[in-house]
Amino acid sequence: MKNKKNSNKPKTRSTRWQPSHESDDLVFAVCDRFLRQLGVASGSASAAELGLKEEKKGAAAAVSHWLKEFWGRPDLNREKIYPLFWEAAHRGFLLLEPPMEKLLADRLGKQYAIDAQRQHIKVVNSQGDEASKHVAAAAADTVVDLIEQVAQEKLIHRKPGEPVPAVHLGMGAGYATMLVAQRIAGRVGSGVKFPPLVLHAISAGGFLANEPQKAPATYFSYFDRNFLDIECVTLFTETVVWNEDYDRVKNNPGTRRAFERKNEIDIFITSLAAAQHEHGLLEQFLARLMEEKLLKRETLDNMYKAGWIGDVQFCPYSNDGPLHDICPVRAVTLFEIEELVQFSQQPGKYVVLTAGPCGECGASKSGALIPLLVNEKLKLWTHLVTDTRTAREIMTTDES
Numbered sequence: 024m025k026n027k028k029n030s031n032k033p034k035t036r037s038t039r040w041q042p043s044h045e046s047d048d049l050v051f052a053v054c055d056r057f058l059r060q061l062g063v064a065s066g067s068a069s070a071a072e073l074g075l076k077e078e079k080k081g082a083a084a085a086v087s088h089w090l091k092e093f094w095g096r097p098d099l100n101r102e103k104i105y106p107l108f109w110e111a112a113h114r115g116f117l118l119l120e121p122p123m124e125k126l127l128a129d130r131l132g133k134q135y136a137i138d139a140q141r142q143h144i145k146v147v148n149s150q151g152d153e154a155s156k157h158v159a160a161a162a163a164d165t166v167v168d169l170i171e172q173v174a175q176e177k178l179i180h181r182k183p184g185e186p187v188p189a190v191h192l193g194m195g196a197g198y199a200t201m202l203v204a205q206r207i208a209g210r211v212g213s214g215v216k217f218p219p220l221v222l223h224a225i226s227a228g229g230f231l232a233n234e235p236q237k238a239p240a241t242y243f244s245y246f247d248r249n250f251l252d253i254e255c256v257t258l259f260t261e262t263v264v265w266n267e268d269y270d271r272v273k274n275n276p277g278t279r280r281a282f283e284r285k286n287e288i289d290i291f292i293t294s295l296a297a298a299q300h301e302h303g304l305l306e307q308f309l310a311r312l313m314e315e316k317l318l319k320r321e322t323l324d325n326m327y328k329a330g331w332i333g334d335v336q337f338c339p340y341s342n343d344g345p346l347h348d349i350c351p352v353r354a355v356t357l358f359e360i361e362e363l364v365q366f367s368q369q370p371g372k373y374v375v376l377t378a379g380p381c382g383e384c385g386a387s388k389s390g391a392l393i394p395l396l397v398n399e400k401l402k403l404w405t406h407l408v409t410d411t412r413t414a415r416e417i418m419t420t421d422e423s
Contacts, residue, residue, distance in 0.1 A: 040103070042110035049094065053086060054111035057104060060085045115209035120164065121157040122148040127414050134418065135396040141368075145408045147379070154410045158379030159199055162408040163206030166192070166292060167215055169373050169406070173289045174218040176371060189219035189254070191288045193357070194239045195336045196226050196262075197304060198382040199294035201242045203375075208245035219252040223288050224281065226336050226356040227262045256281055263308050263337060263352045272355055285357040291366065291374040297391040298331045298339070302383045305337045305354070312352070322350055333391025335360060335376075335403065342393075344400035363403040376404035378413060389416040 042050070060082035083101040090096045099107070111117060124146040131137070132144050145165065149157035170190050177188040194200055211217065224239035240257045247253070259277030273282055296303035312318035329349050330341030337354030339346045345360040358366060367374045378392045392413065395401045 040098070042103070042106040045107065045110070047114065049096075050107055050111050050114060051116050052094075053090070053099075053104060053107040054116055056086045056089060057082055057108050118210070119160070121161050123161070124148045124411055124414070127411060130418065131396075131414055137396070141405065142402070143406045145406070146414045147408065147410050149410055150412055152385060154412065155199065155379040155382035155385070156202055158377055158408055158410050159202035159382075160206050162199075162292070162375055162377045162406075163203045163210070165406050165408060166203065166207055166290060166375050167210050169290050169375070170217065170220075171215070173371065173373075177218075187218055189221045189252075190290070191221045191223060193223040193225050193285070193288040193291040194242075195291075195293035195356075196238055197294050197296070198302075199377045199379065200239070200292055202382065203292055203377065204239075204242040205245050219254075220246065221254045221256060221287065222246060223256045223284065223357070224258040225291070225293070225358065226354060227258050227260050256284055258355070258357070260355045263305075263354050266348075266351055266353055269353055269355070278355065282357060288357075288366075289372060291358070291363065291372075292377075293336055293374065294377040295333050295335050295388060295391050295395065297333050297381075297386070297388045299327070300381065300386060300388075302381050302386075303334065305334045305339065308337075309350075309352075318351070326350060332394060333388070335363070335395075340394060340401055342398065344398060360401065360403060364400065367403055367405050373406060374404045375406045375408065378407060378409040380410065380413065387413060387416060389413045393417055 081101070083104040086104050087099055087101040090099045128144045128146040131146065132139055132142075137144065145161055147154070147158050147161045170192075173190045174188070177190070181188055194204060222239075222243050224243075227238060227240075240255075240259075243255050243257070258281045260272055260275060264272050272278060296305060298306065300306060309318060309323055313320055313323065326339060326346065326349050329346055330343065331339045331346060331349075332341055334340065336356045336358065338356065338360045339349070340360060363374060366372050376395070378388060378395075380387055392409070395404065395407075396417070
């Protein structure tokens, strides 16, 4: 039966055809059909197995013919199939799951004496420029699994007549967590039934006017487009403040409520930054203060002398543990490192740590990751997601 609904005619927003003007159902149908036709063309499956007619045309031409016959769209020739396919990818209809290196993850767990009952490691088999994105994708998929797990645990304790309990996600600042947020929000159309969600900003996030996307308050908007039942608890404050102002800032109207509700968080999503790296947010902030003559260079030198090797949510640490009172400024964050370690040890609480290469330049963060594996004062994670390059760099010579 032919389907010639008017709703599927190209929109007249512009005289020139654009794939972005087509409806979701048509774009998805093209993507689905094209992939199945490619399977036939490659010989990996027969037309009968995929529910298609045997056609001698190429995949794009076959889809174009199908659109003409069943959608009443003779205007969509084979040259337009490829833009429609990439439009499907842009809309999140294609979900690629990066492959995992389970053996390497097991070796890491063994080498660093990781308690497999409490802490879990995933190593993404990805290298090169896209590794950071694939690590973020795997971390997001881990979070989605945890959302379903937490939702089921809460339903068990739900009393008759009570509303469906929400799952609370705490999100830190930075490029990696931004990618995780995008992927989670994009999973709505992949068959996942999400419970009500409450998104908590762990810190104010970015401070650079040209990089607002690194602040949790901005990437919360990814969820607004896809979720009906969602609440946001944002932290409206400076990213970093002078130590003497910290208690006052915590009690400001824009921050007090966020601190009062932090114990509601079920799943904490964050990443780490390496010290002395140009794209680390804390490093950038301190450098900006020095440019403005508000901080002396010796402050940064003192942090390096104290062993600053990395930071999580703007909280610096060395191989020996968190660094306190080494700097005249501190981050406004719901959780200090010690609190995050305690959080991760509570039943039903989870911390997903992404530890791939820098998403902006590809630099390794392996040196900053090792203390989070070996020092009990820094074991703040329950789920660690990294890439093969980082994993191999932190293996000992005997193990590699």
